[in-house]
Amino acid sequence: MRVVFHGENAASFSHGFAELVGKEAEIQLLPDHLEAGADQKAYAEAEVIVGVKFDAGLPQPAGLKLFHVPGAGYDMVDLGALPASAAVCNCFGHEQAIAEYVMAALLARNIPLADADRRLRQGDWAYWAGAPERVHGEIAGQTIGLLGFGHIGKAIAARAKAFEMKVHVANRSAVPASALVDRSFTLDALAEFCGSVDVVVVSVPFTEETRGILSAAAFAAMRPGAVVVNVGRGPTIDEQALFDALKGGRIGGAIIDTWYRYPSAGDSHPLPANLPFHELSNVLMTPHMSGWTSGTISRRQGIIADNIRRRFAGEPLVNVVRASA
The missing domain is CATH 3.40.50.720 (NAD(P)-binding Rossmann-like Domain)
Structure with a gap:
């Protein structure tokens, strides 16, 4: 052969x-x-x-x-x-690797290990236990929303449950409640789904039907501190709407692994978007690496x-x- x-x-x-x-x-x-x-x-x-x-x-x-x-x-x-x-x-x-990436990114937003280490090396005990102004966050009790419930969504749900998170799902077809899913929505109720969660993880495949599925209307429905994670395909999120929501502080932040521009023969080191996401402090940018292990x-x-x-x-x-x- x-x-x-x-x-x-x-x-x-x-x-x-x-x-x-x-x-x-x-x-x-x-x-x-x-x-x-x-x-x-x-x-x-x-x-x-x-x-x-x-x-x-x-x-x-x-x-x-x-x-x-x-x-x-x-x-x-x-x-x-x-x-x-x-x-x-x-x-x-790749779902195991991507699920670990998502959980690692969410944990890093709540548990500032790197900053605590940097400060303590300078004698700064900024996160020392014992005073309410020094607390840091945790993901237990938060609600994670999974836009798409295929291989990746299911793997994330299993790990989120291990961290005592609530899991909401938005999917083309209805997903029954189970040990992994607390509540589900169909895509015609996307705004309601977006408003019910603290984190929105996008893992739907890229098709004409999913192009820009997270639009300005979806961001308007989100909670003010919501975090958006894209491990699917860049164009499933409307680029301008995402940028505006982040720049304007409409949402809490974003973790973006899949993008709008990629290296090509004519440009081997492009910035990953048409808009200046790299200038925003509330977005974590990674180079489509989540599943590559x-x-x-x-x-x-x-x-x-x-x-x-x-x-x-x-x-x-x-x-x-x-x-x-």
Whole structure:
């Protein structure tokens, strides 16, 4: 079987992959831009492609059996341009890492370990127990709102419950109350959902229906001290509305990991937005890192290797985005 890892992102999953998929696999790493004739030929002859994008500008892999996205999002894959013979799958395995990121960020907002350490090194006992003016916050008793209740939302809910938080969910379909969910809303009640929580975590996938789902109206409905966390896709939050809410102090703050601008061939070090979020003191900015851990890579490798084995053995695939013809 001829397996191609296309691009830098996909290549991250190639290390040690031969041991997982078997000796019969011929594995080749190709760059993001297929300029060399040999690279174009290898891509066109691949039976399996692991990559984050596909469009009509790439060589047509006529014998392709499986196109595997090494992540959850496949918005850069033109499904209609792929040959009908190819099944398309994605994979998750990032929800553990993202849930830890969310909880770590929320804990850091409430428990100022770094500031306490910095001050004590200077003899400043600013957070010393024993006086009410020196207390710091805690997340127990707060209500976390999960906009989206897929793999990521469920993983966050489990960890939030361990910290004694209340969990509210807003989802396309109704989510029944359970040990993890205290209250749920459908998306037509988004304003009510936003007004019921202390934290809004956005993890919905990016589609035309979710573009700007958190709008100025949603921010207007939020509690004054509310915190917004985006670990989904940048454009699911209206950029101008978010900036205005933060700059104007309408909400308490934001933790943003997914953005509106990313590095490109023409600009390898851009600021991550069209508006100056970097000038705001109430936003924590990280470079789309929440799910990128060694554990994520290992789990996704296992899923990809297993699906390759299944495809060539004629067994049912997992995480199917589009079945083969």
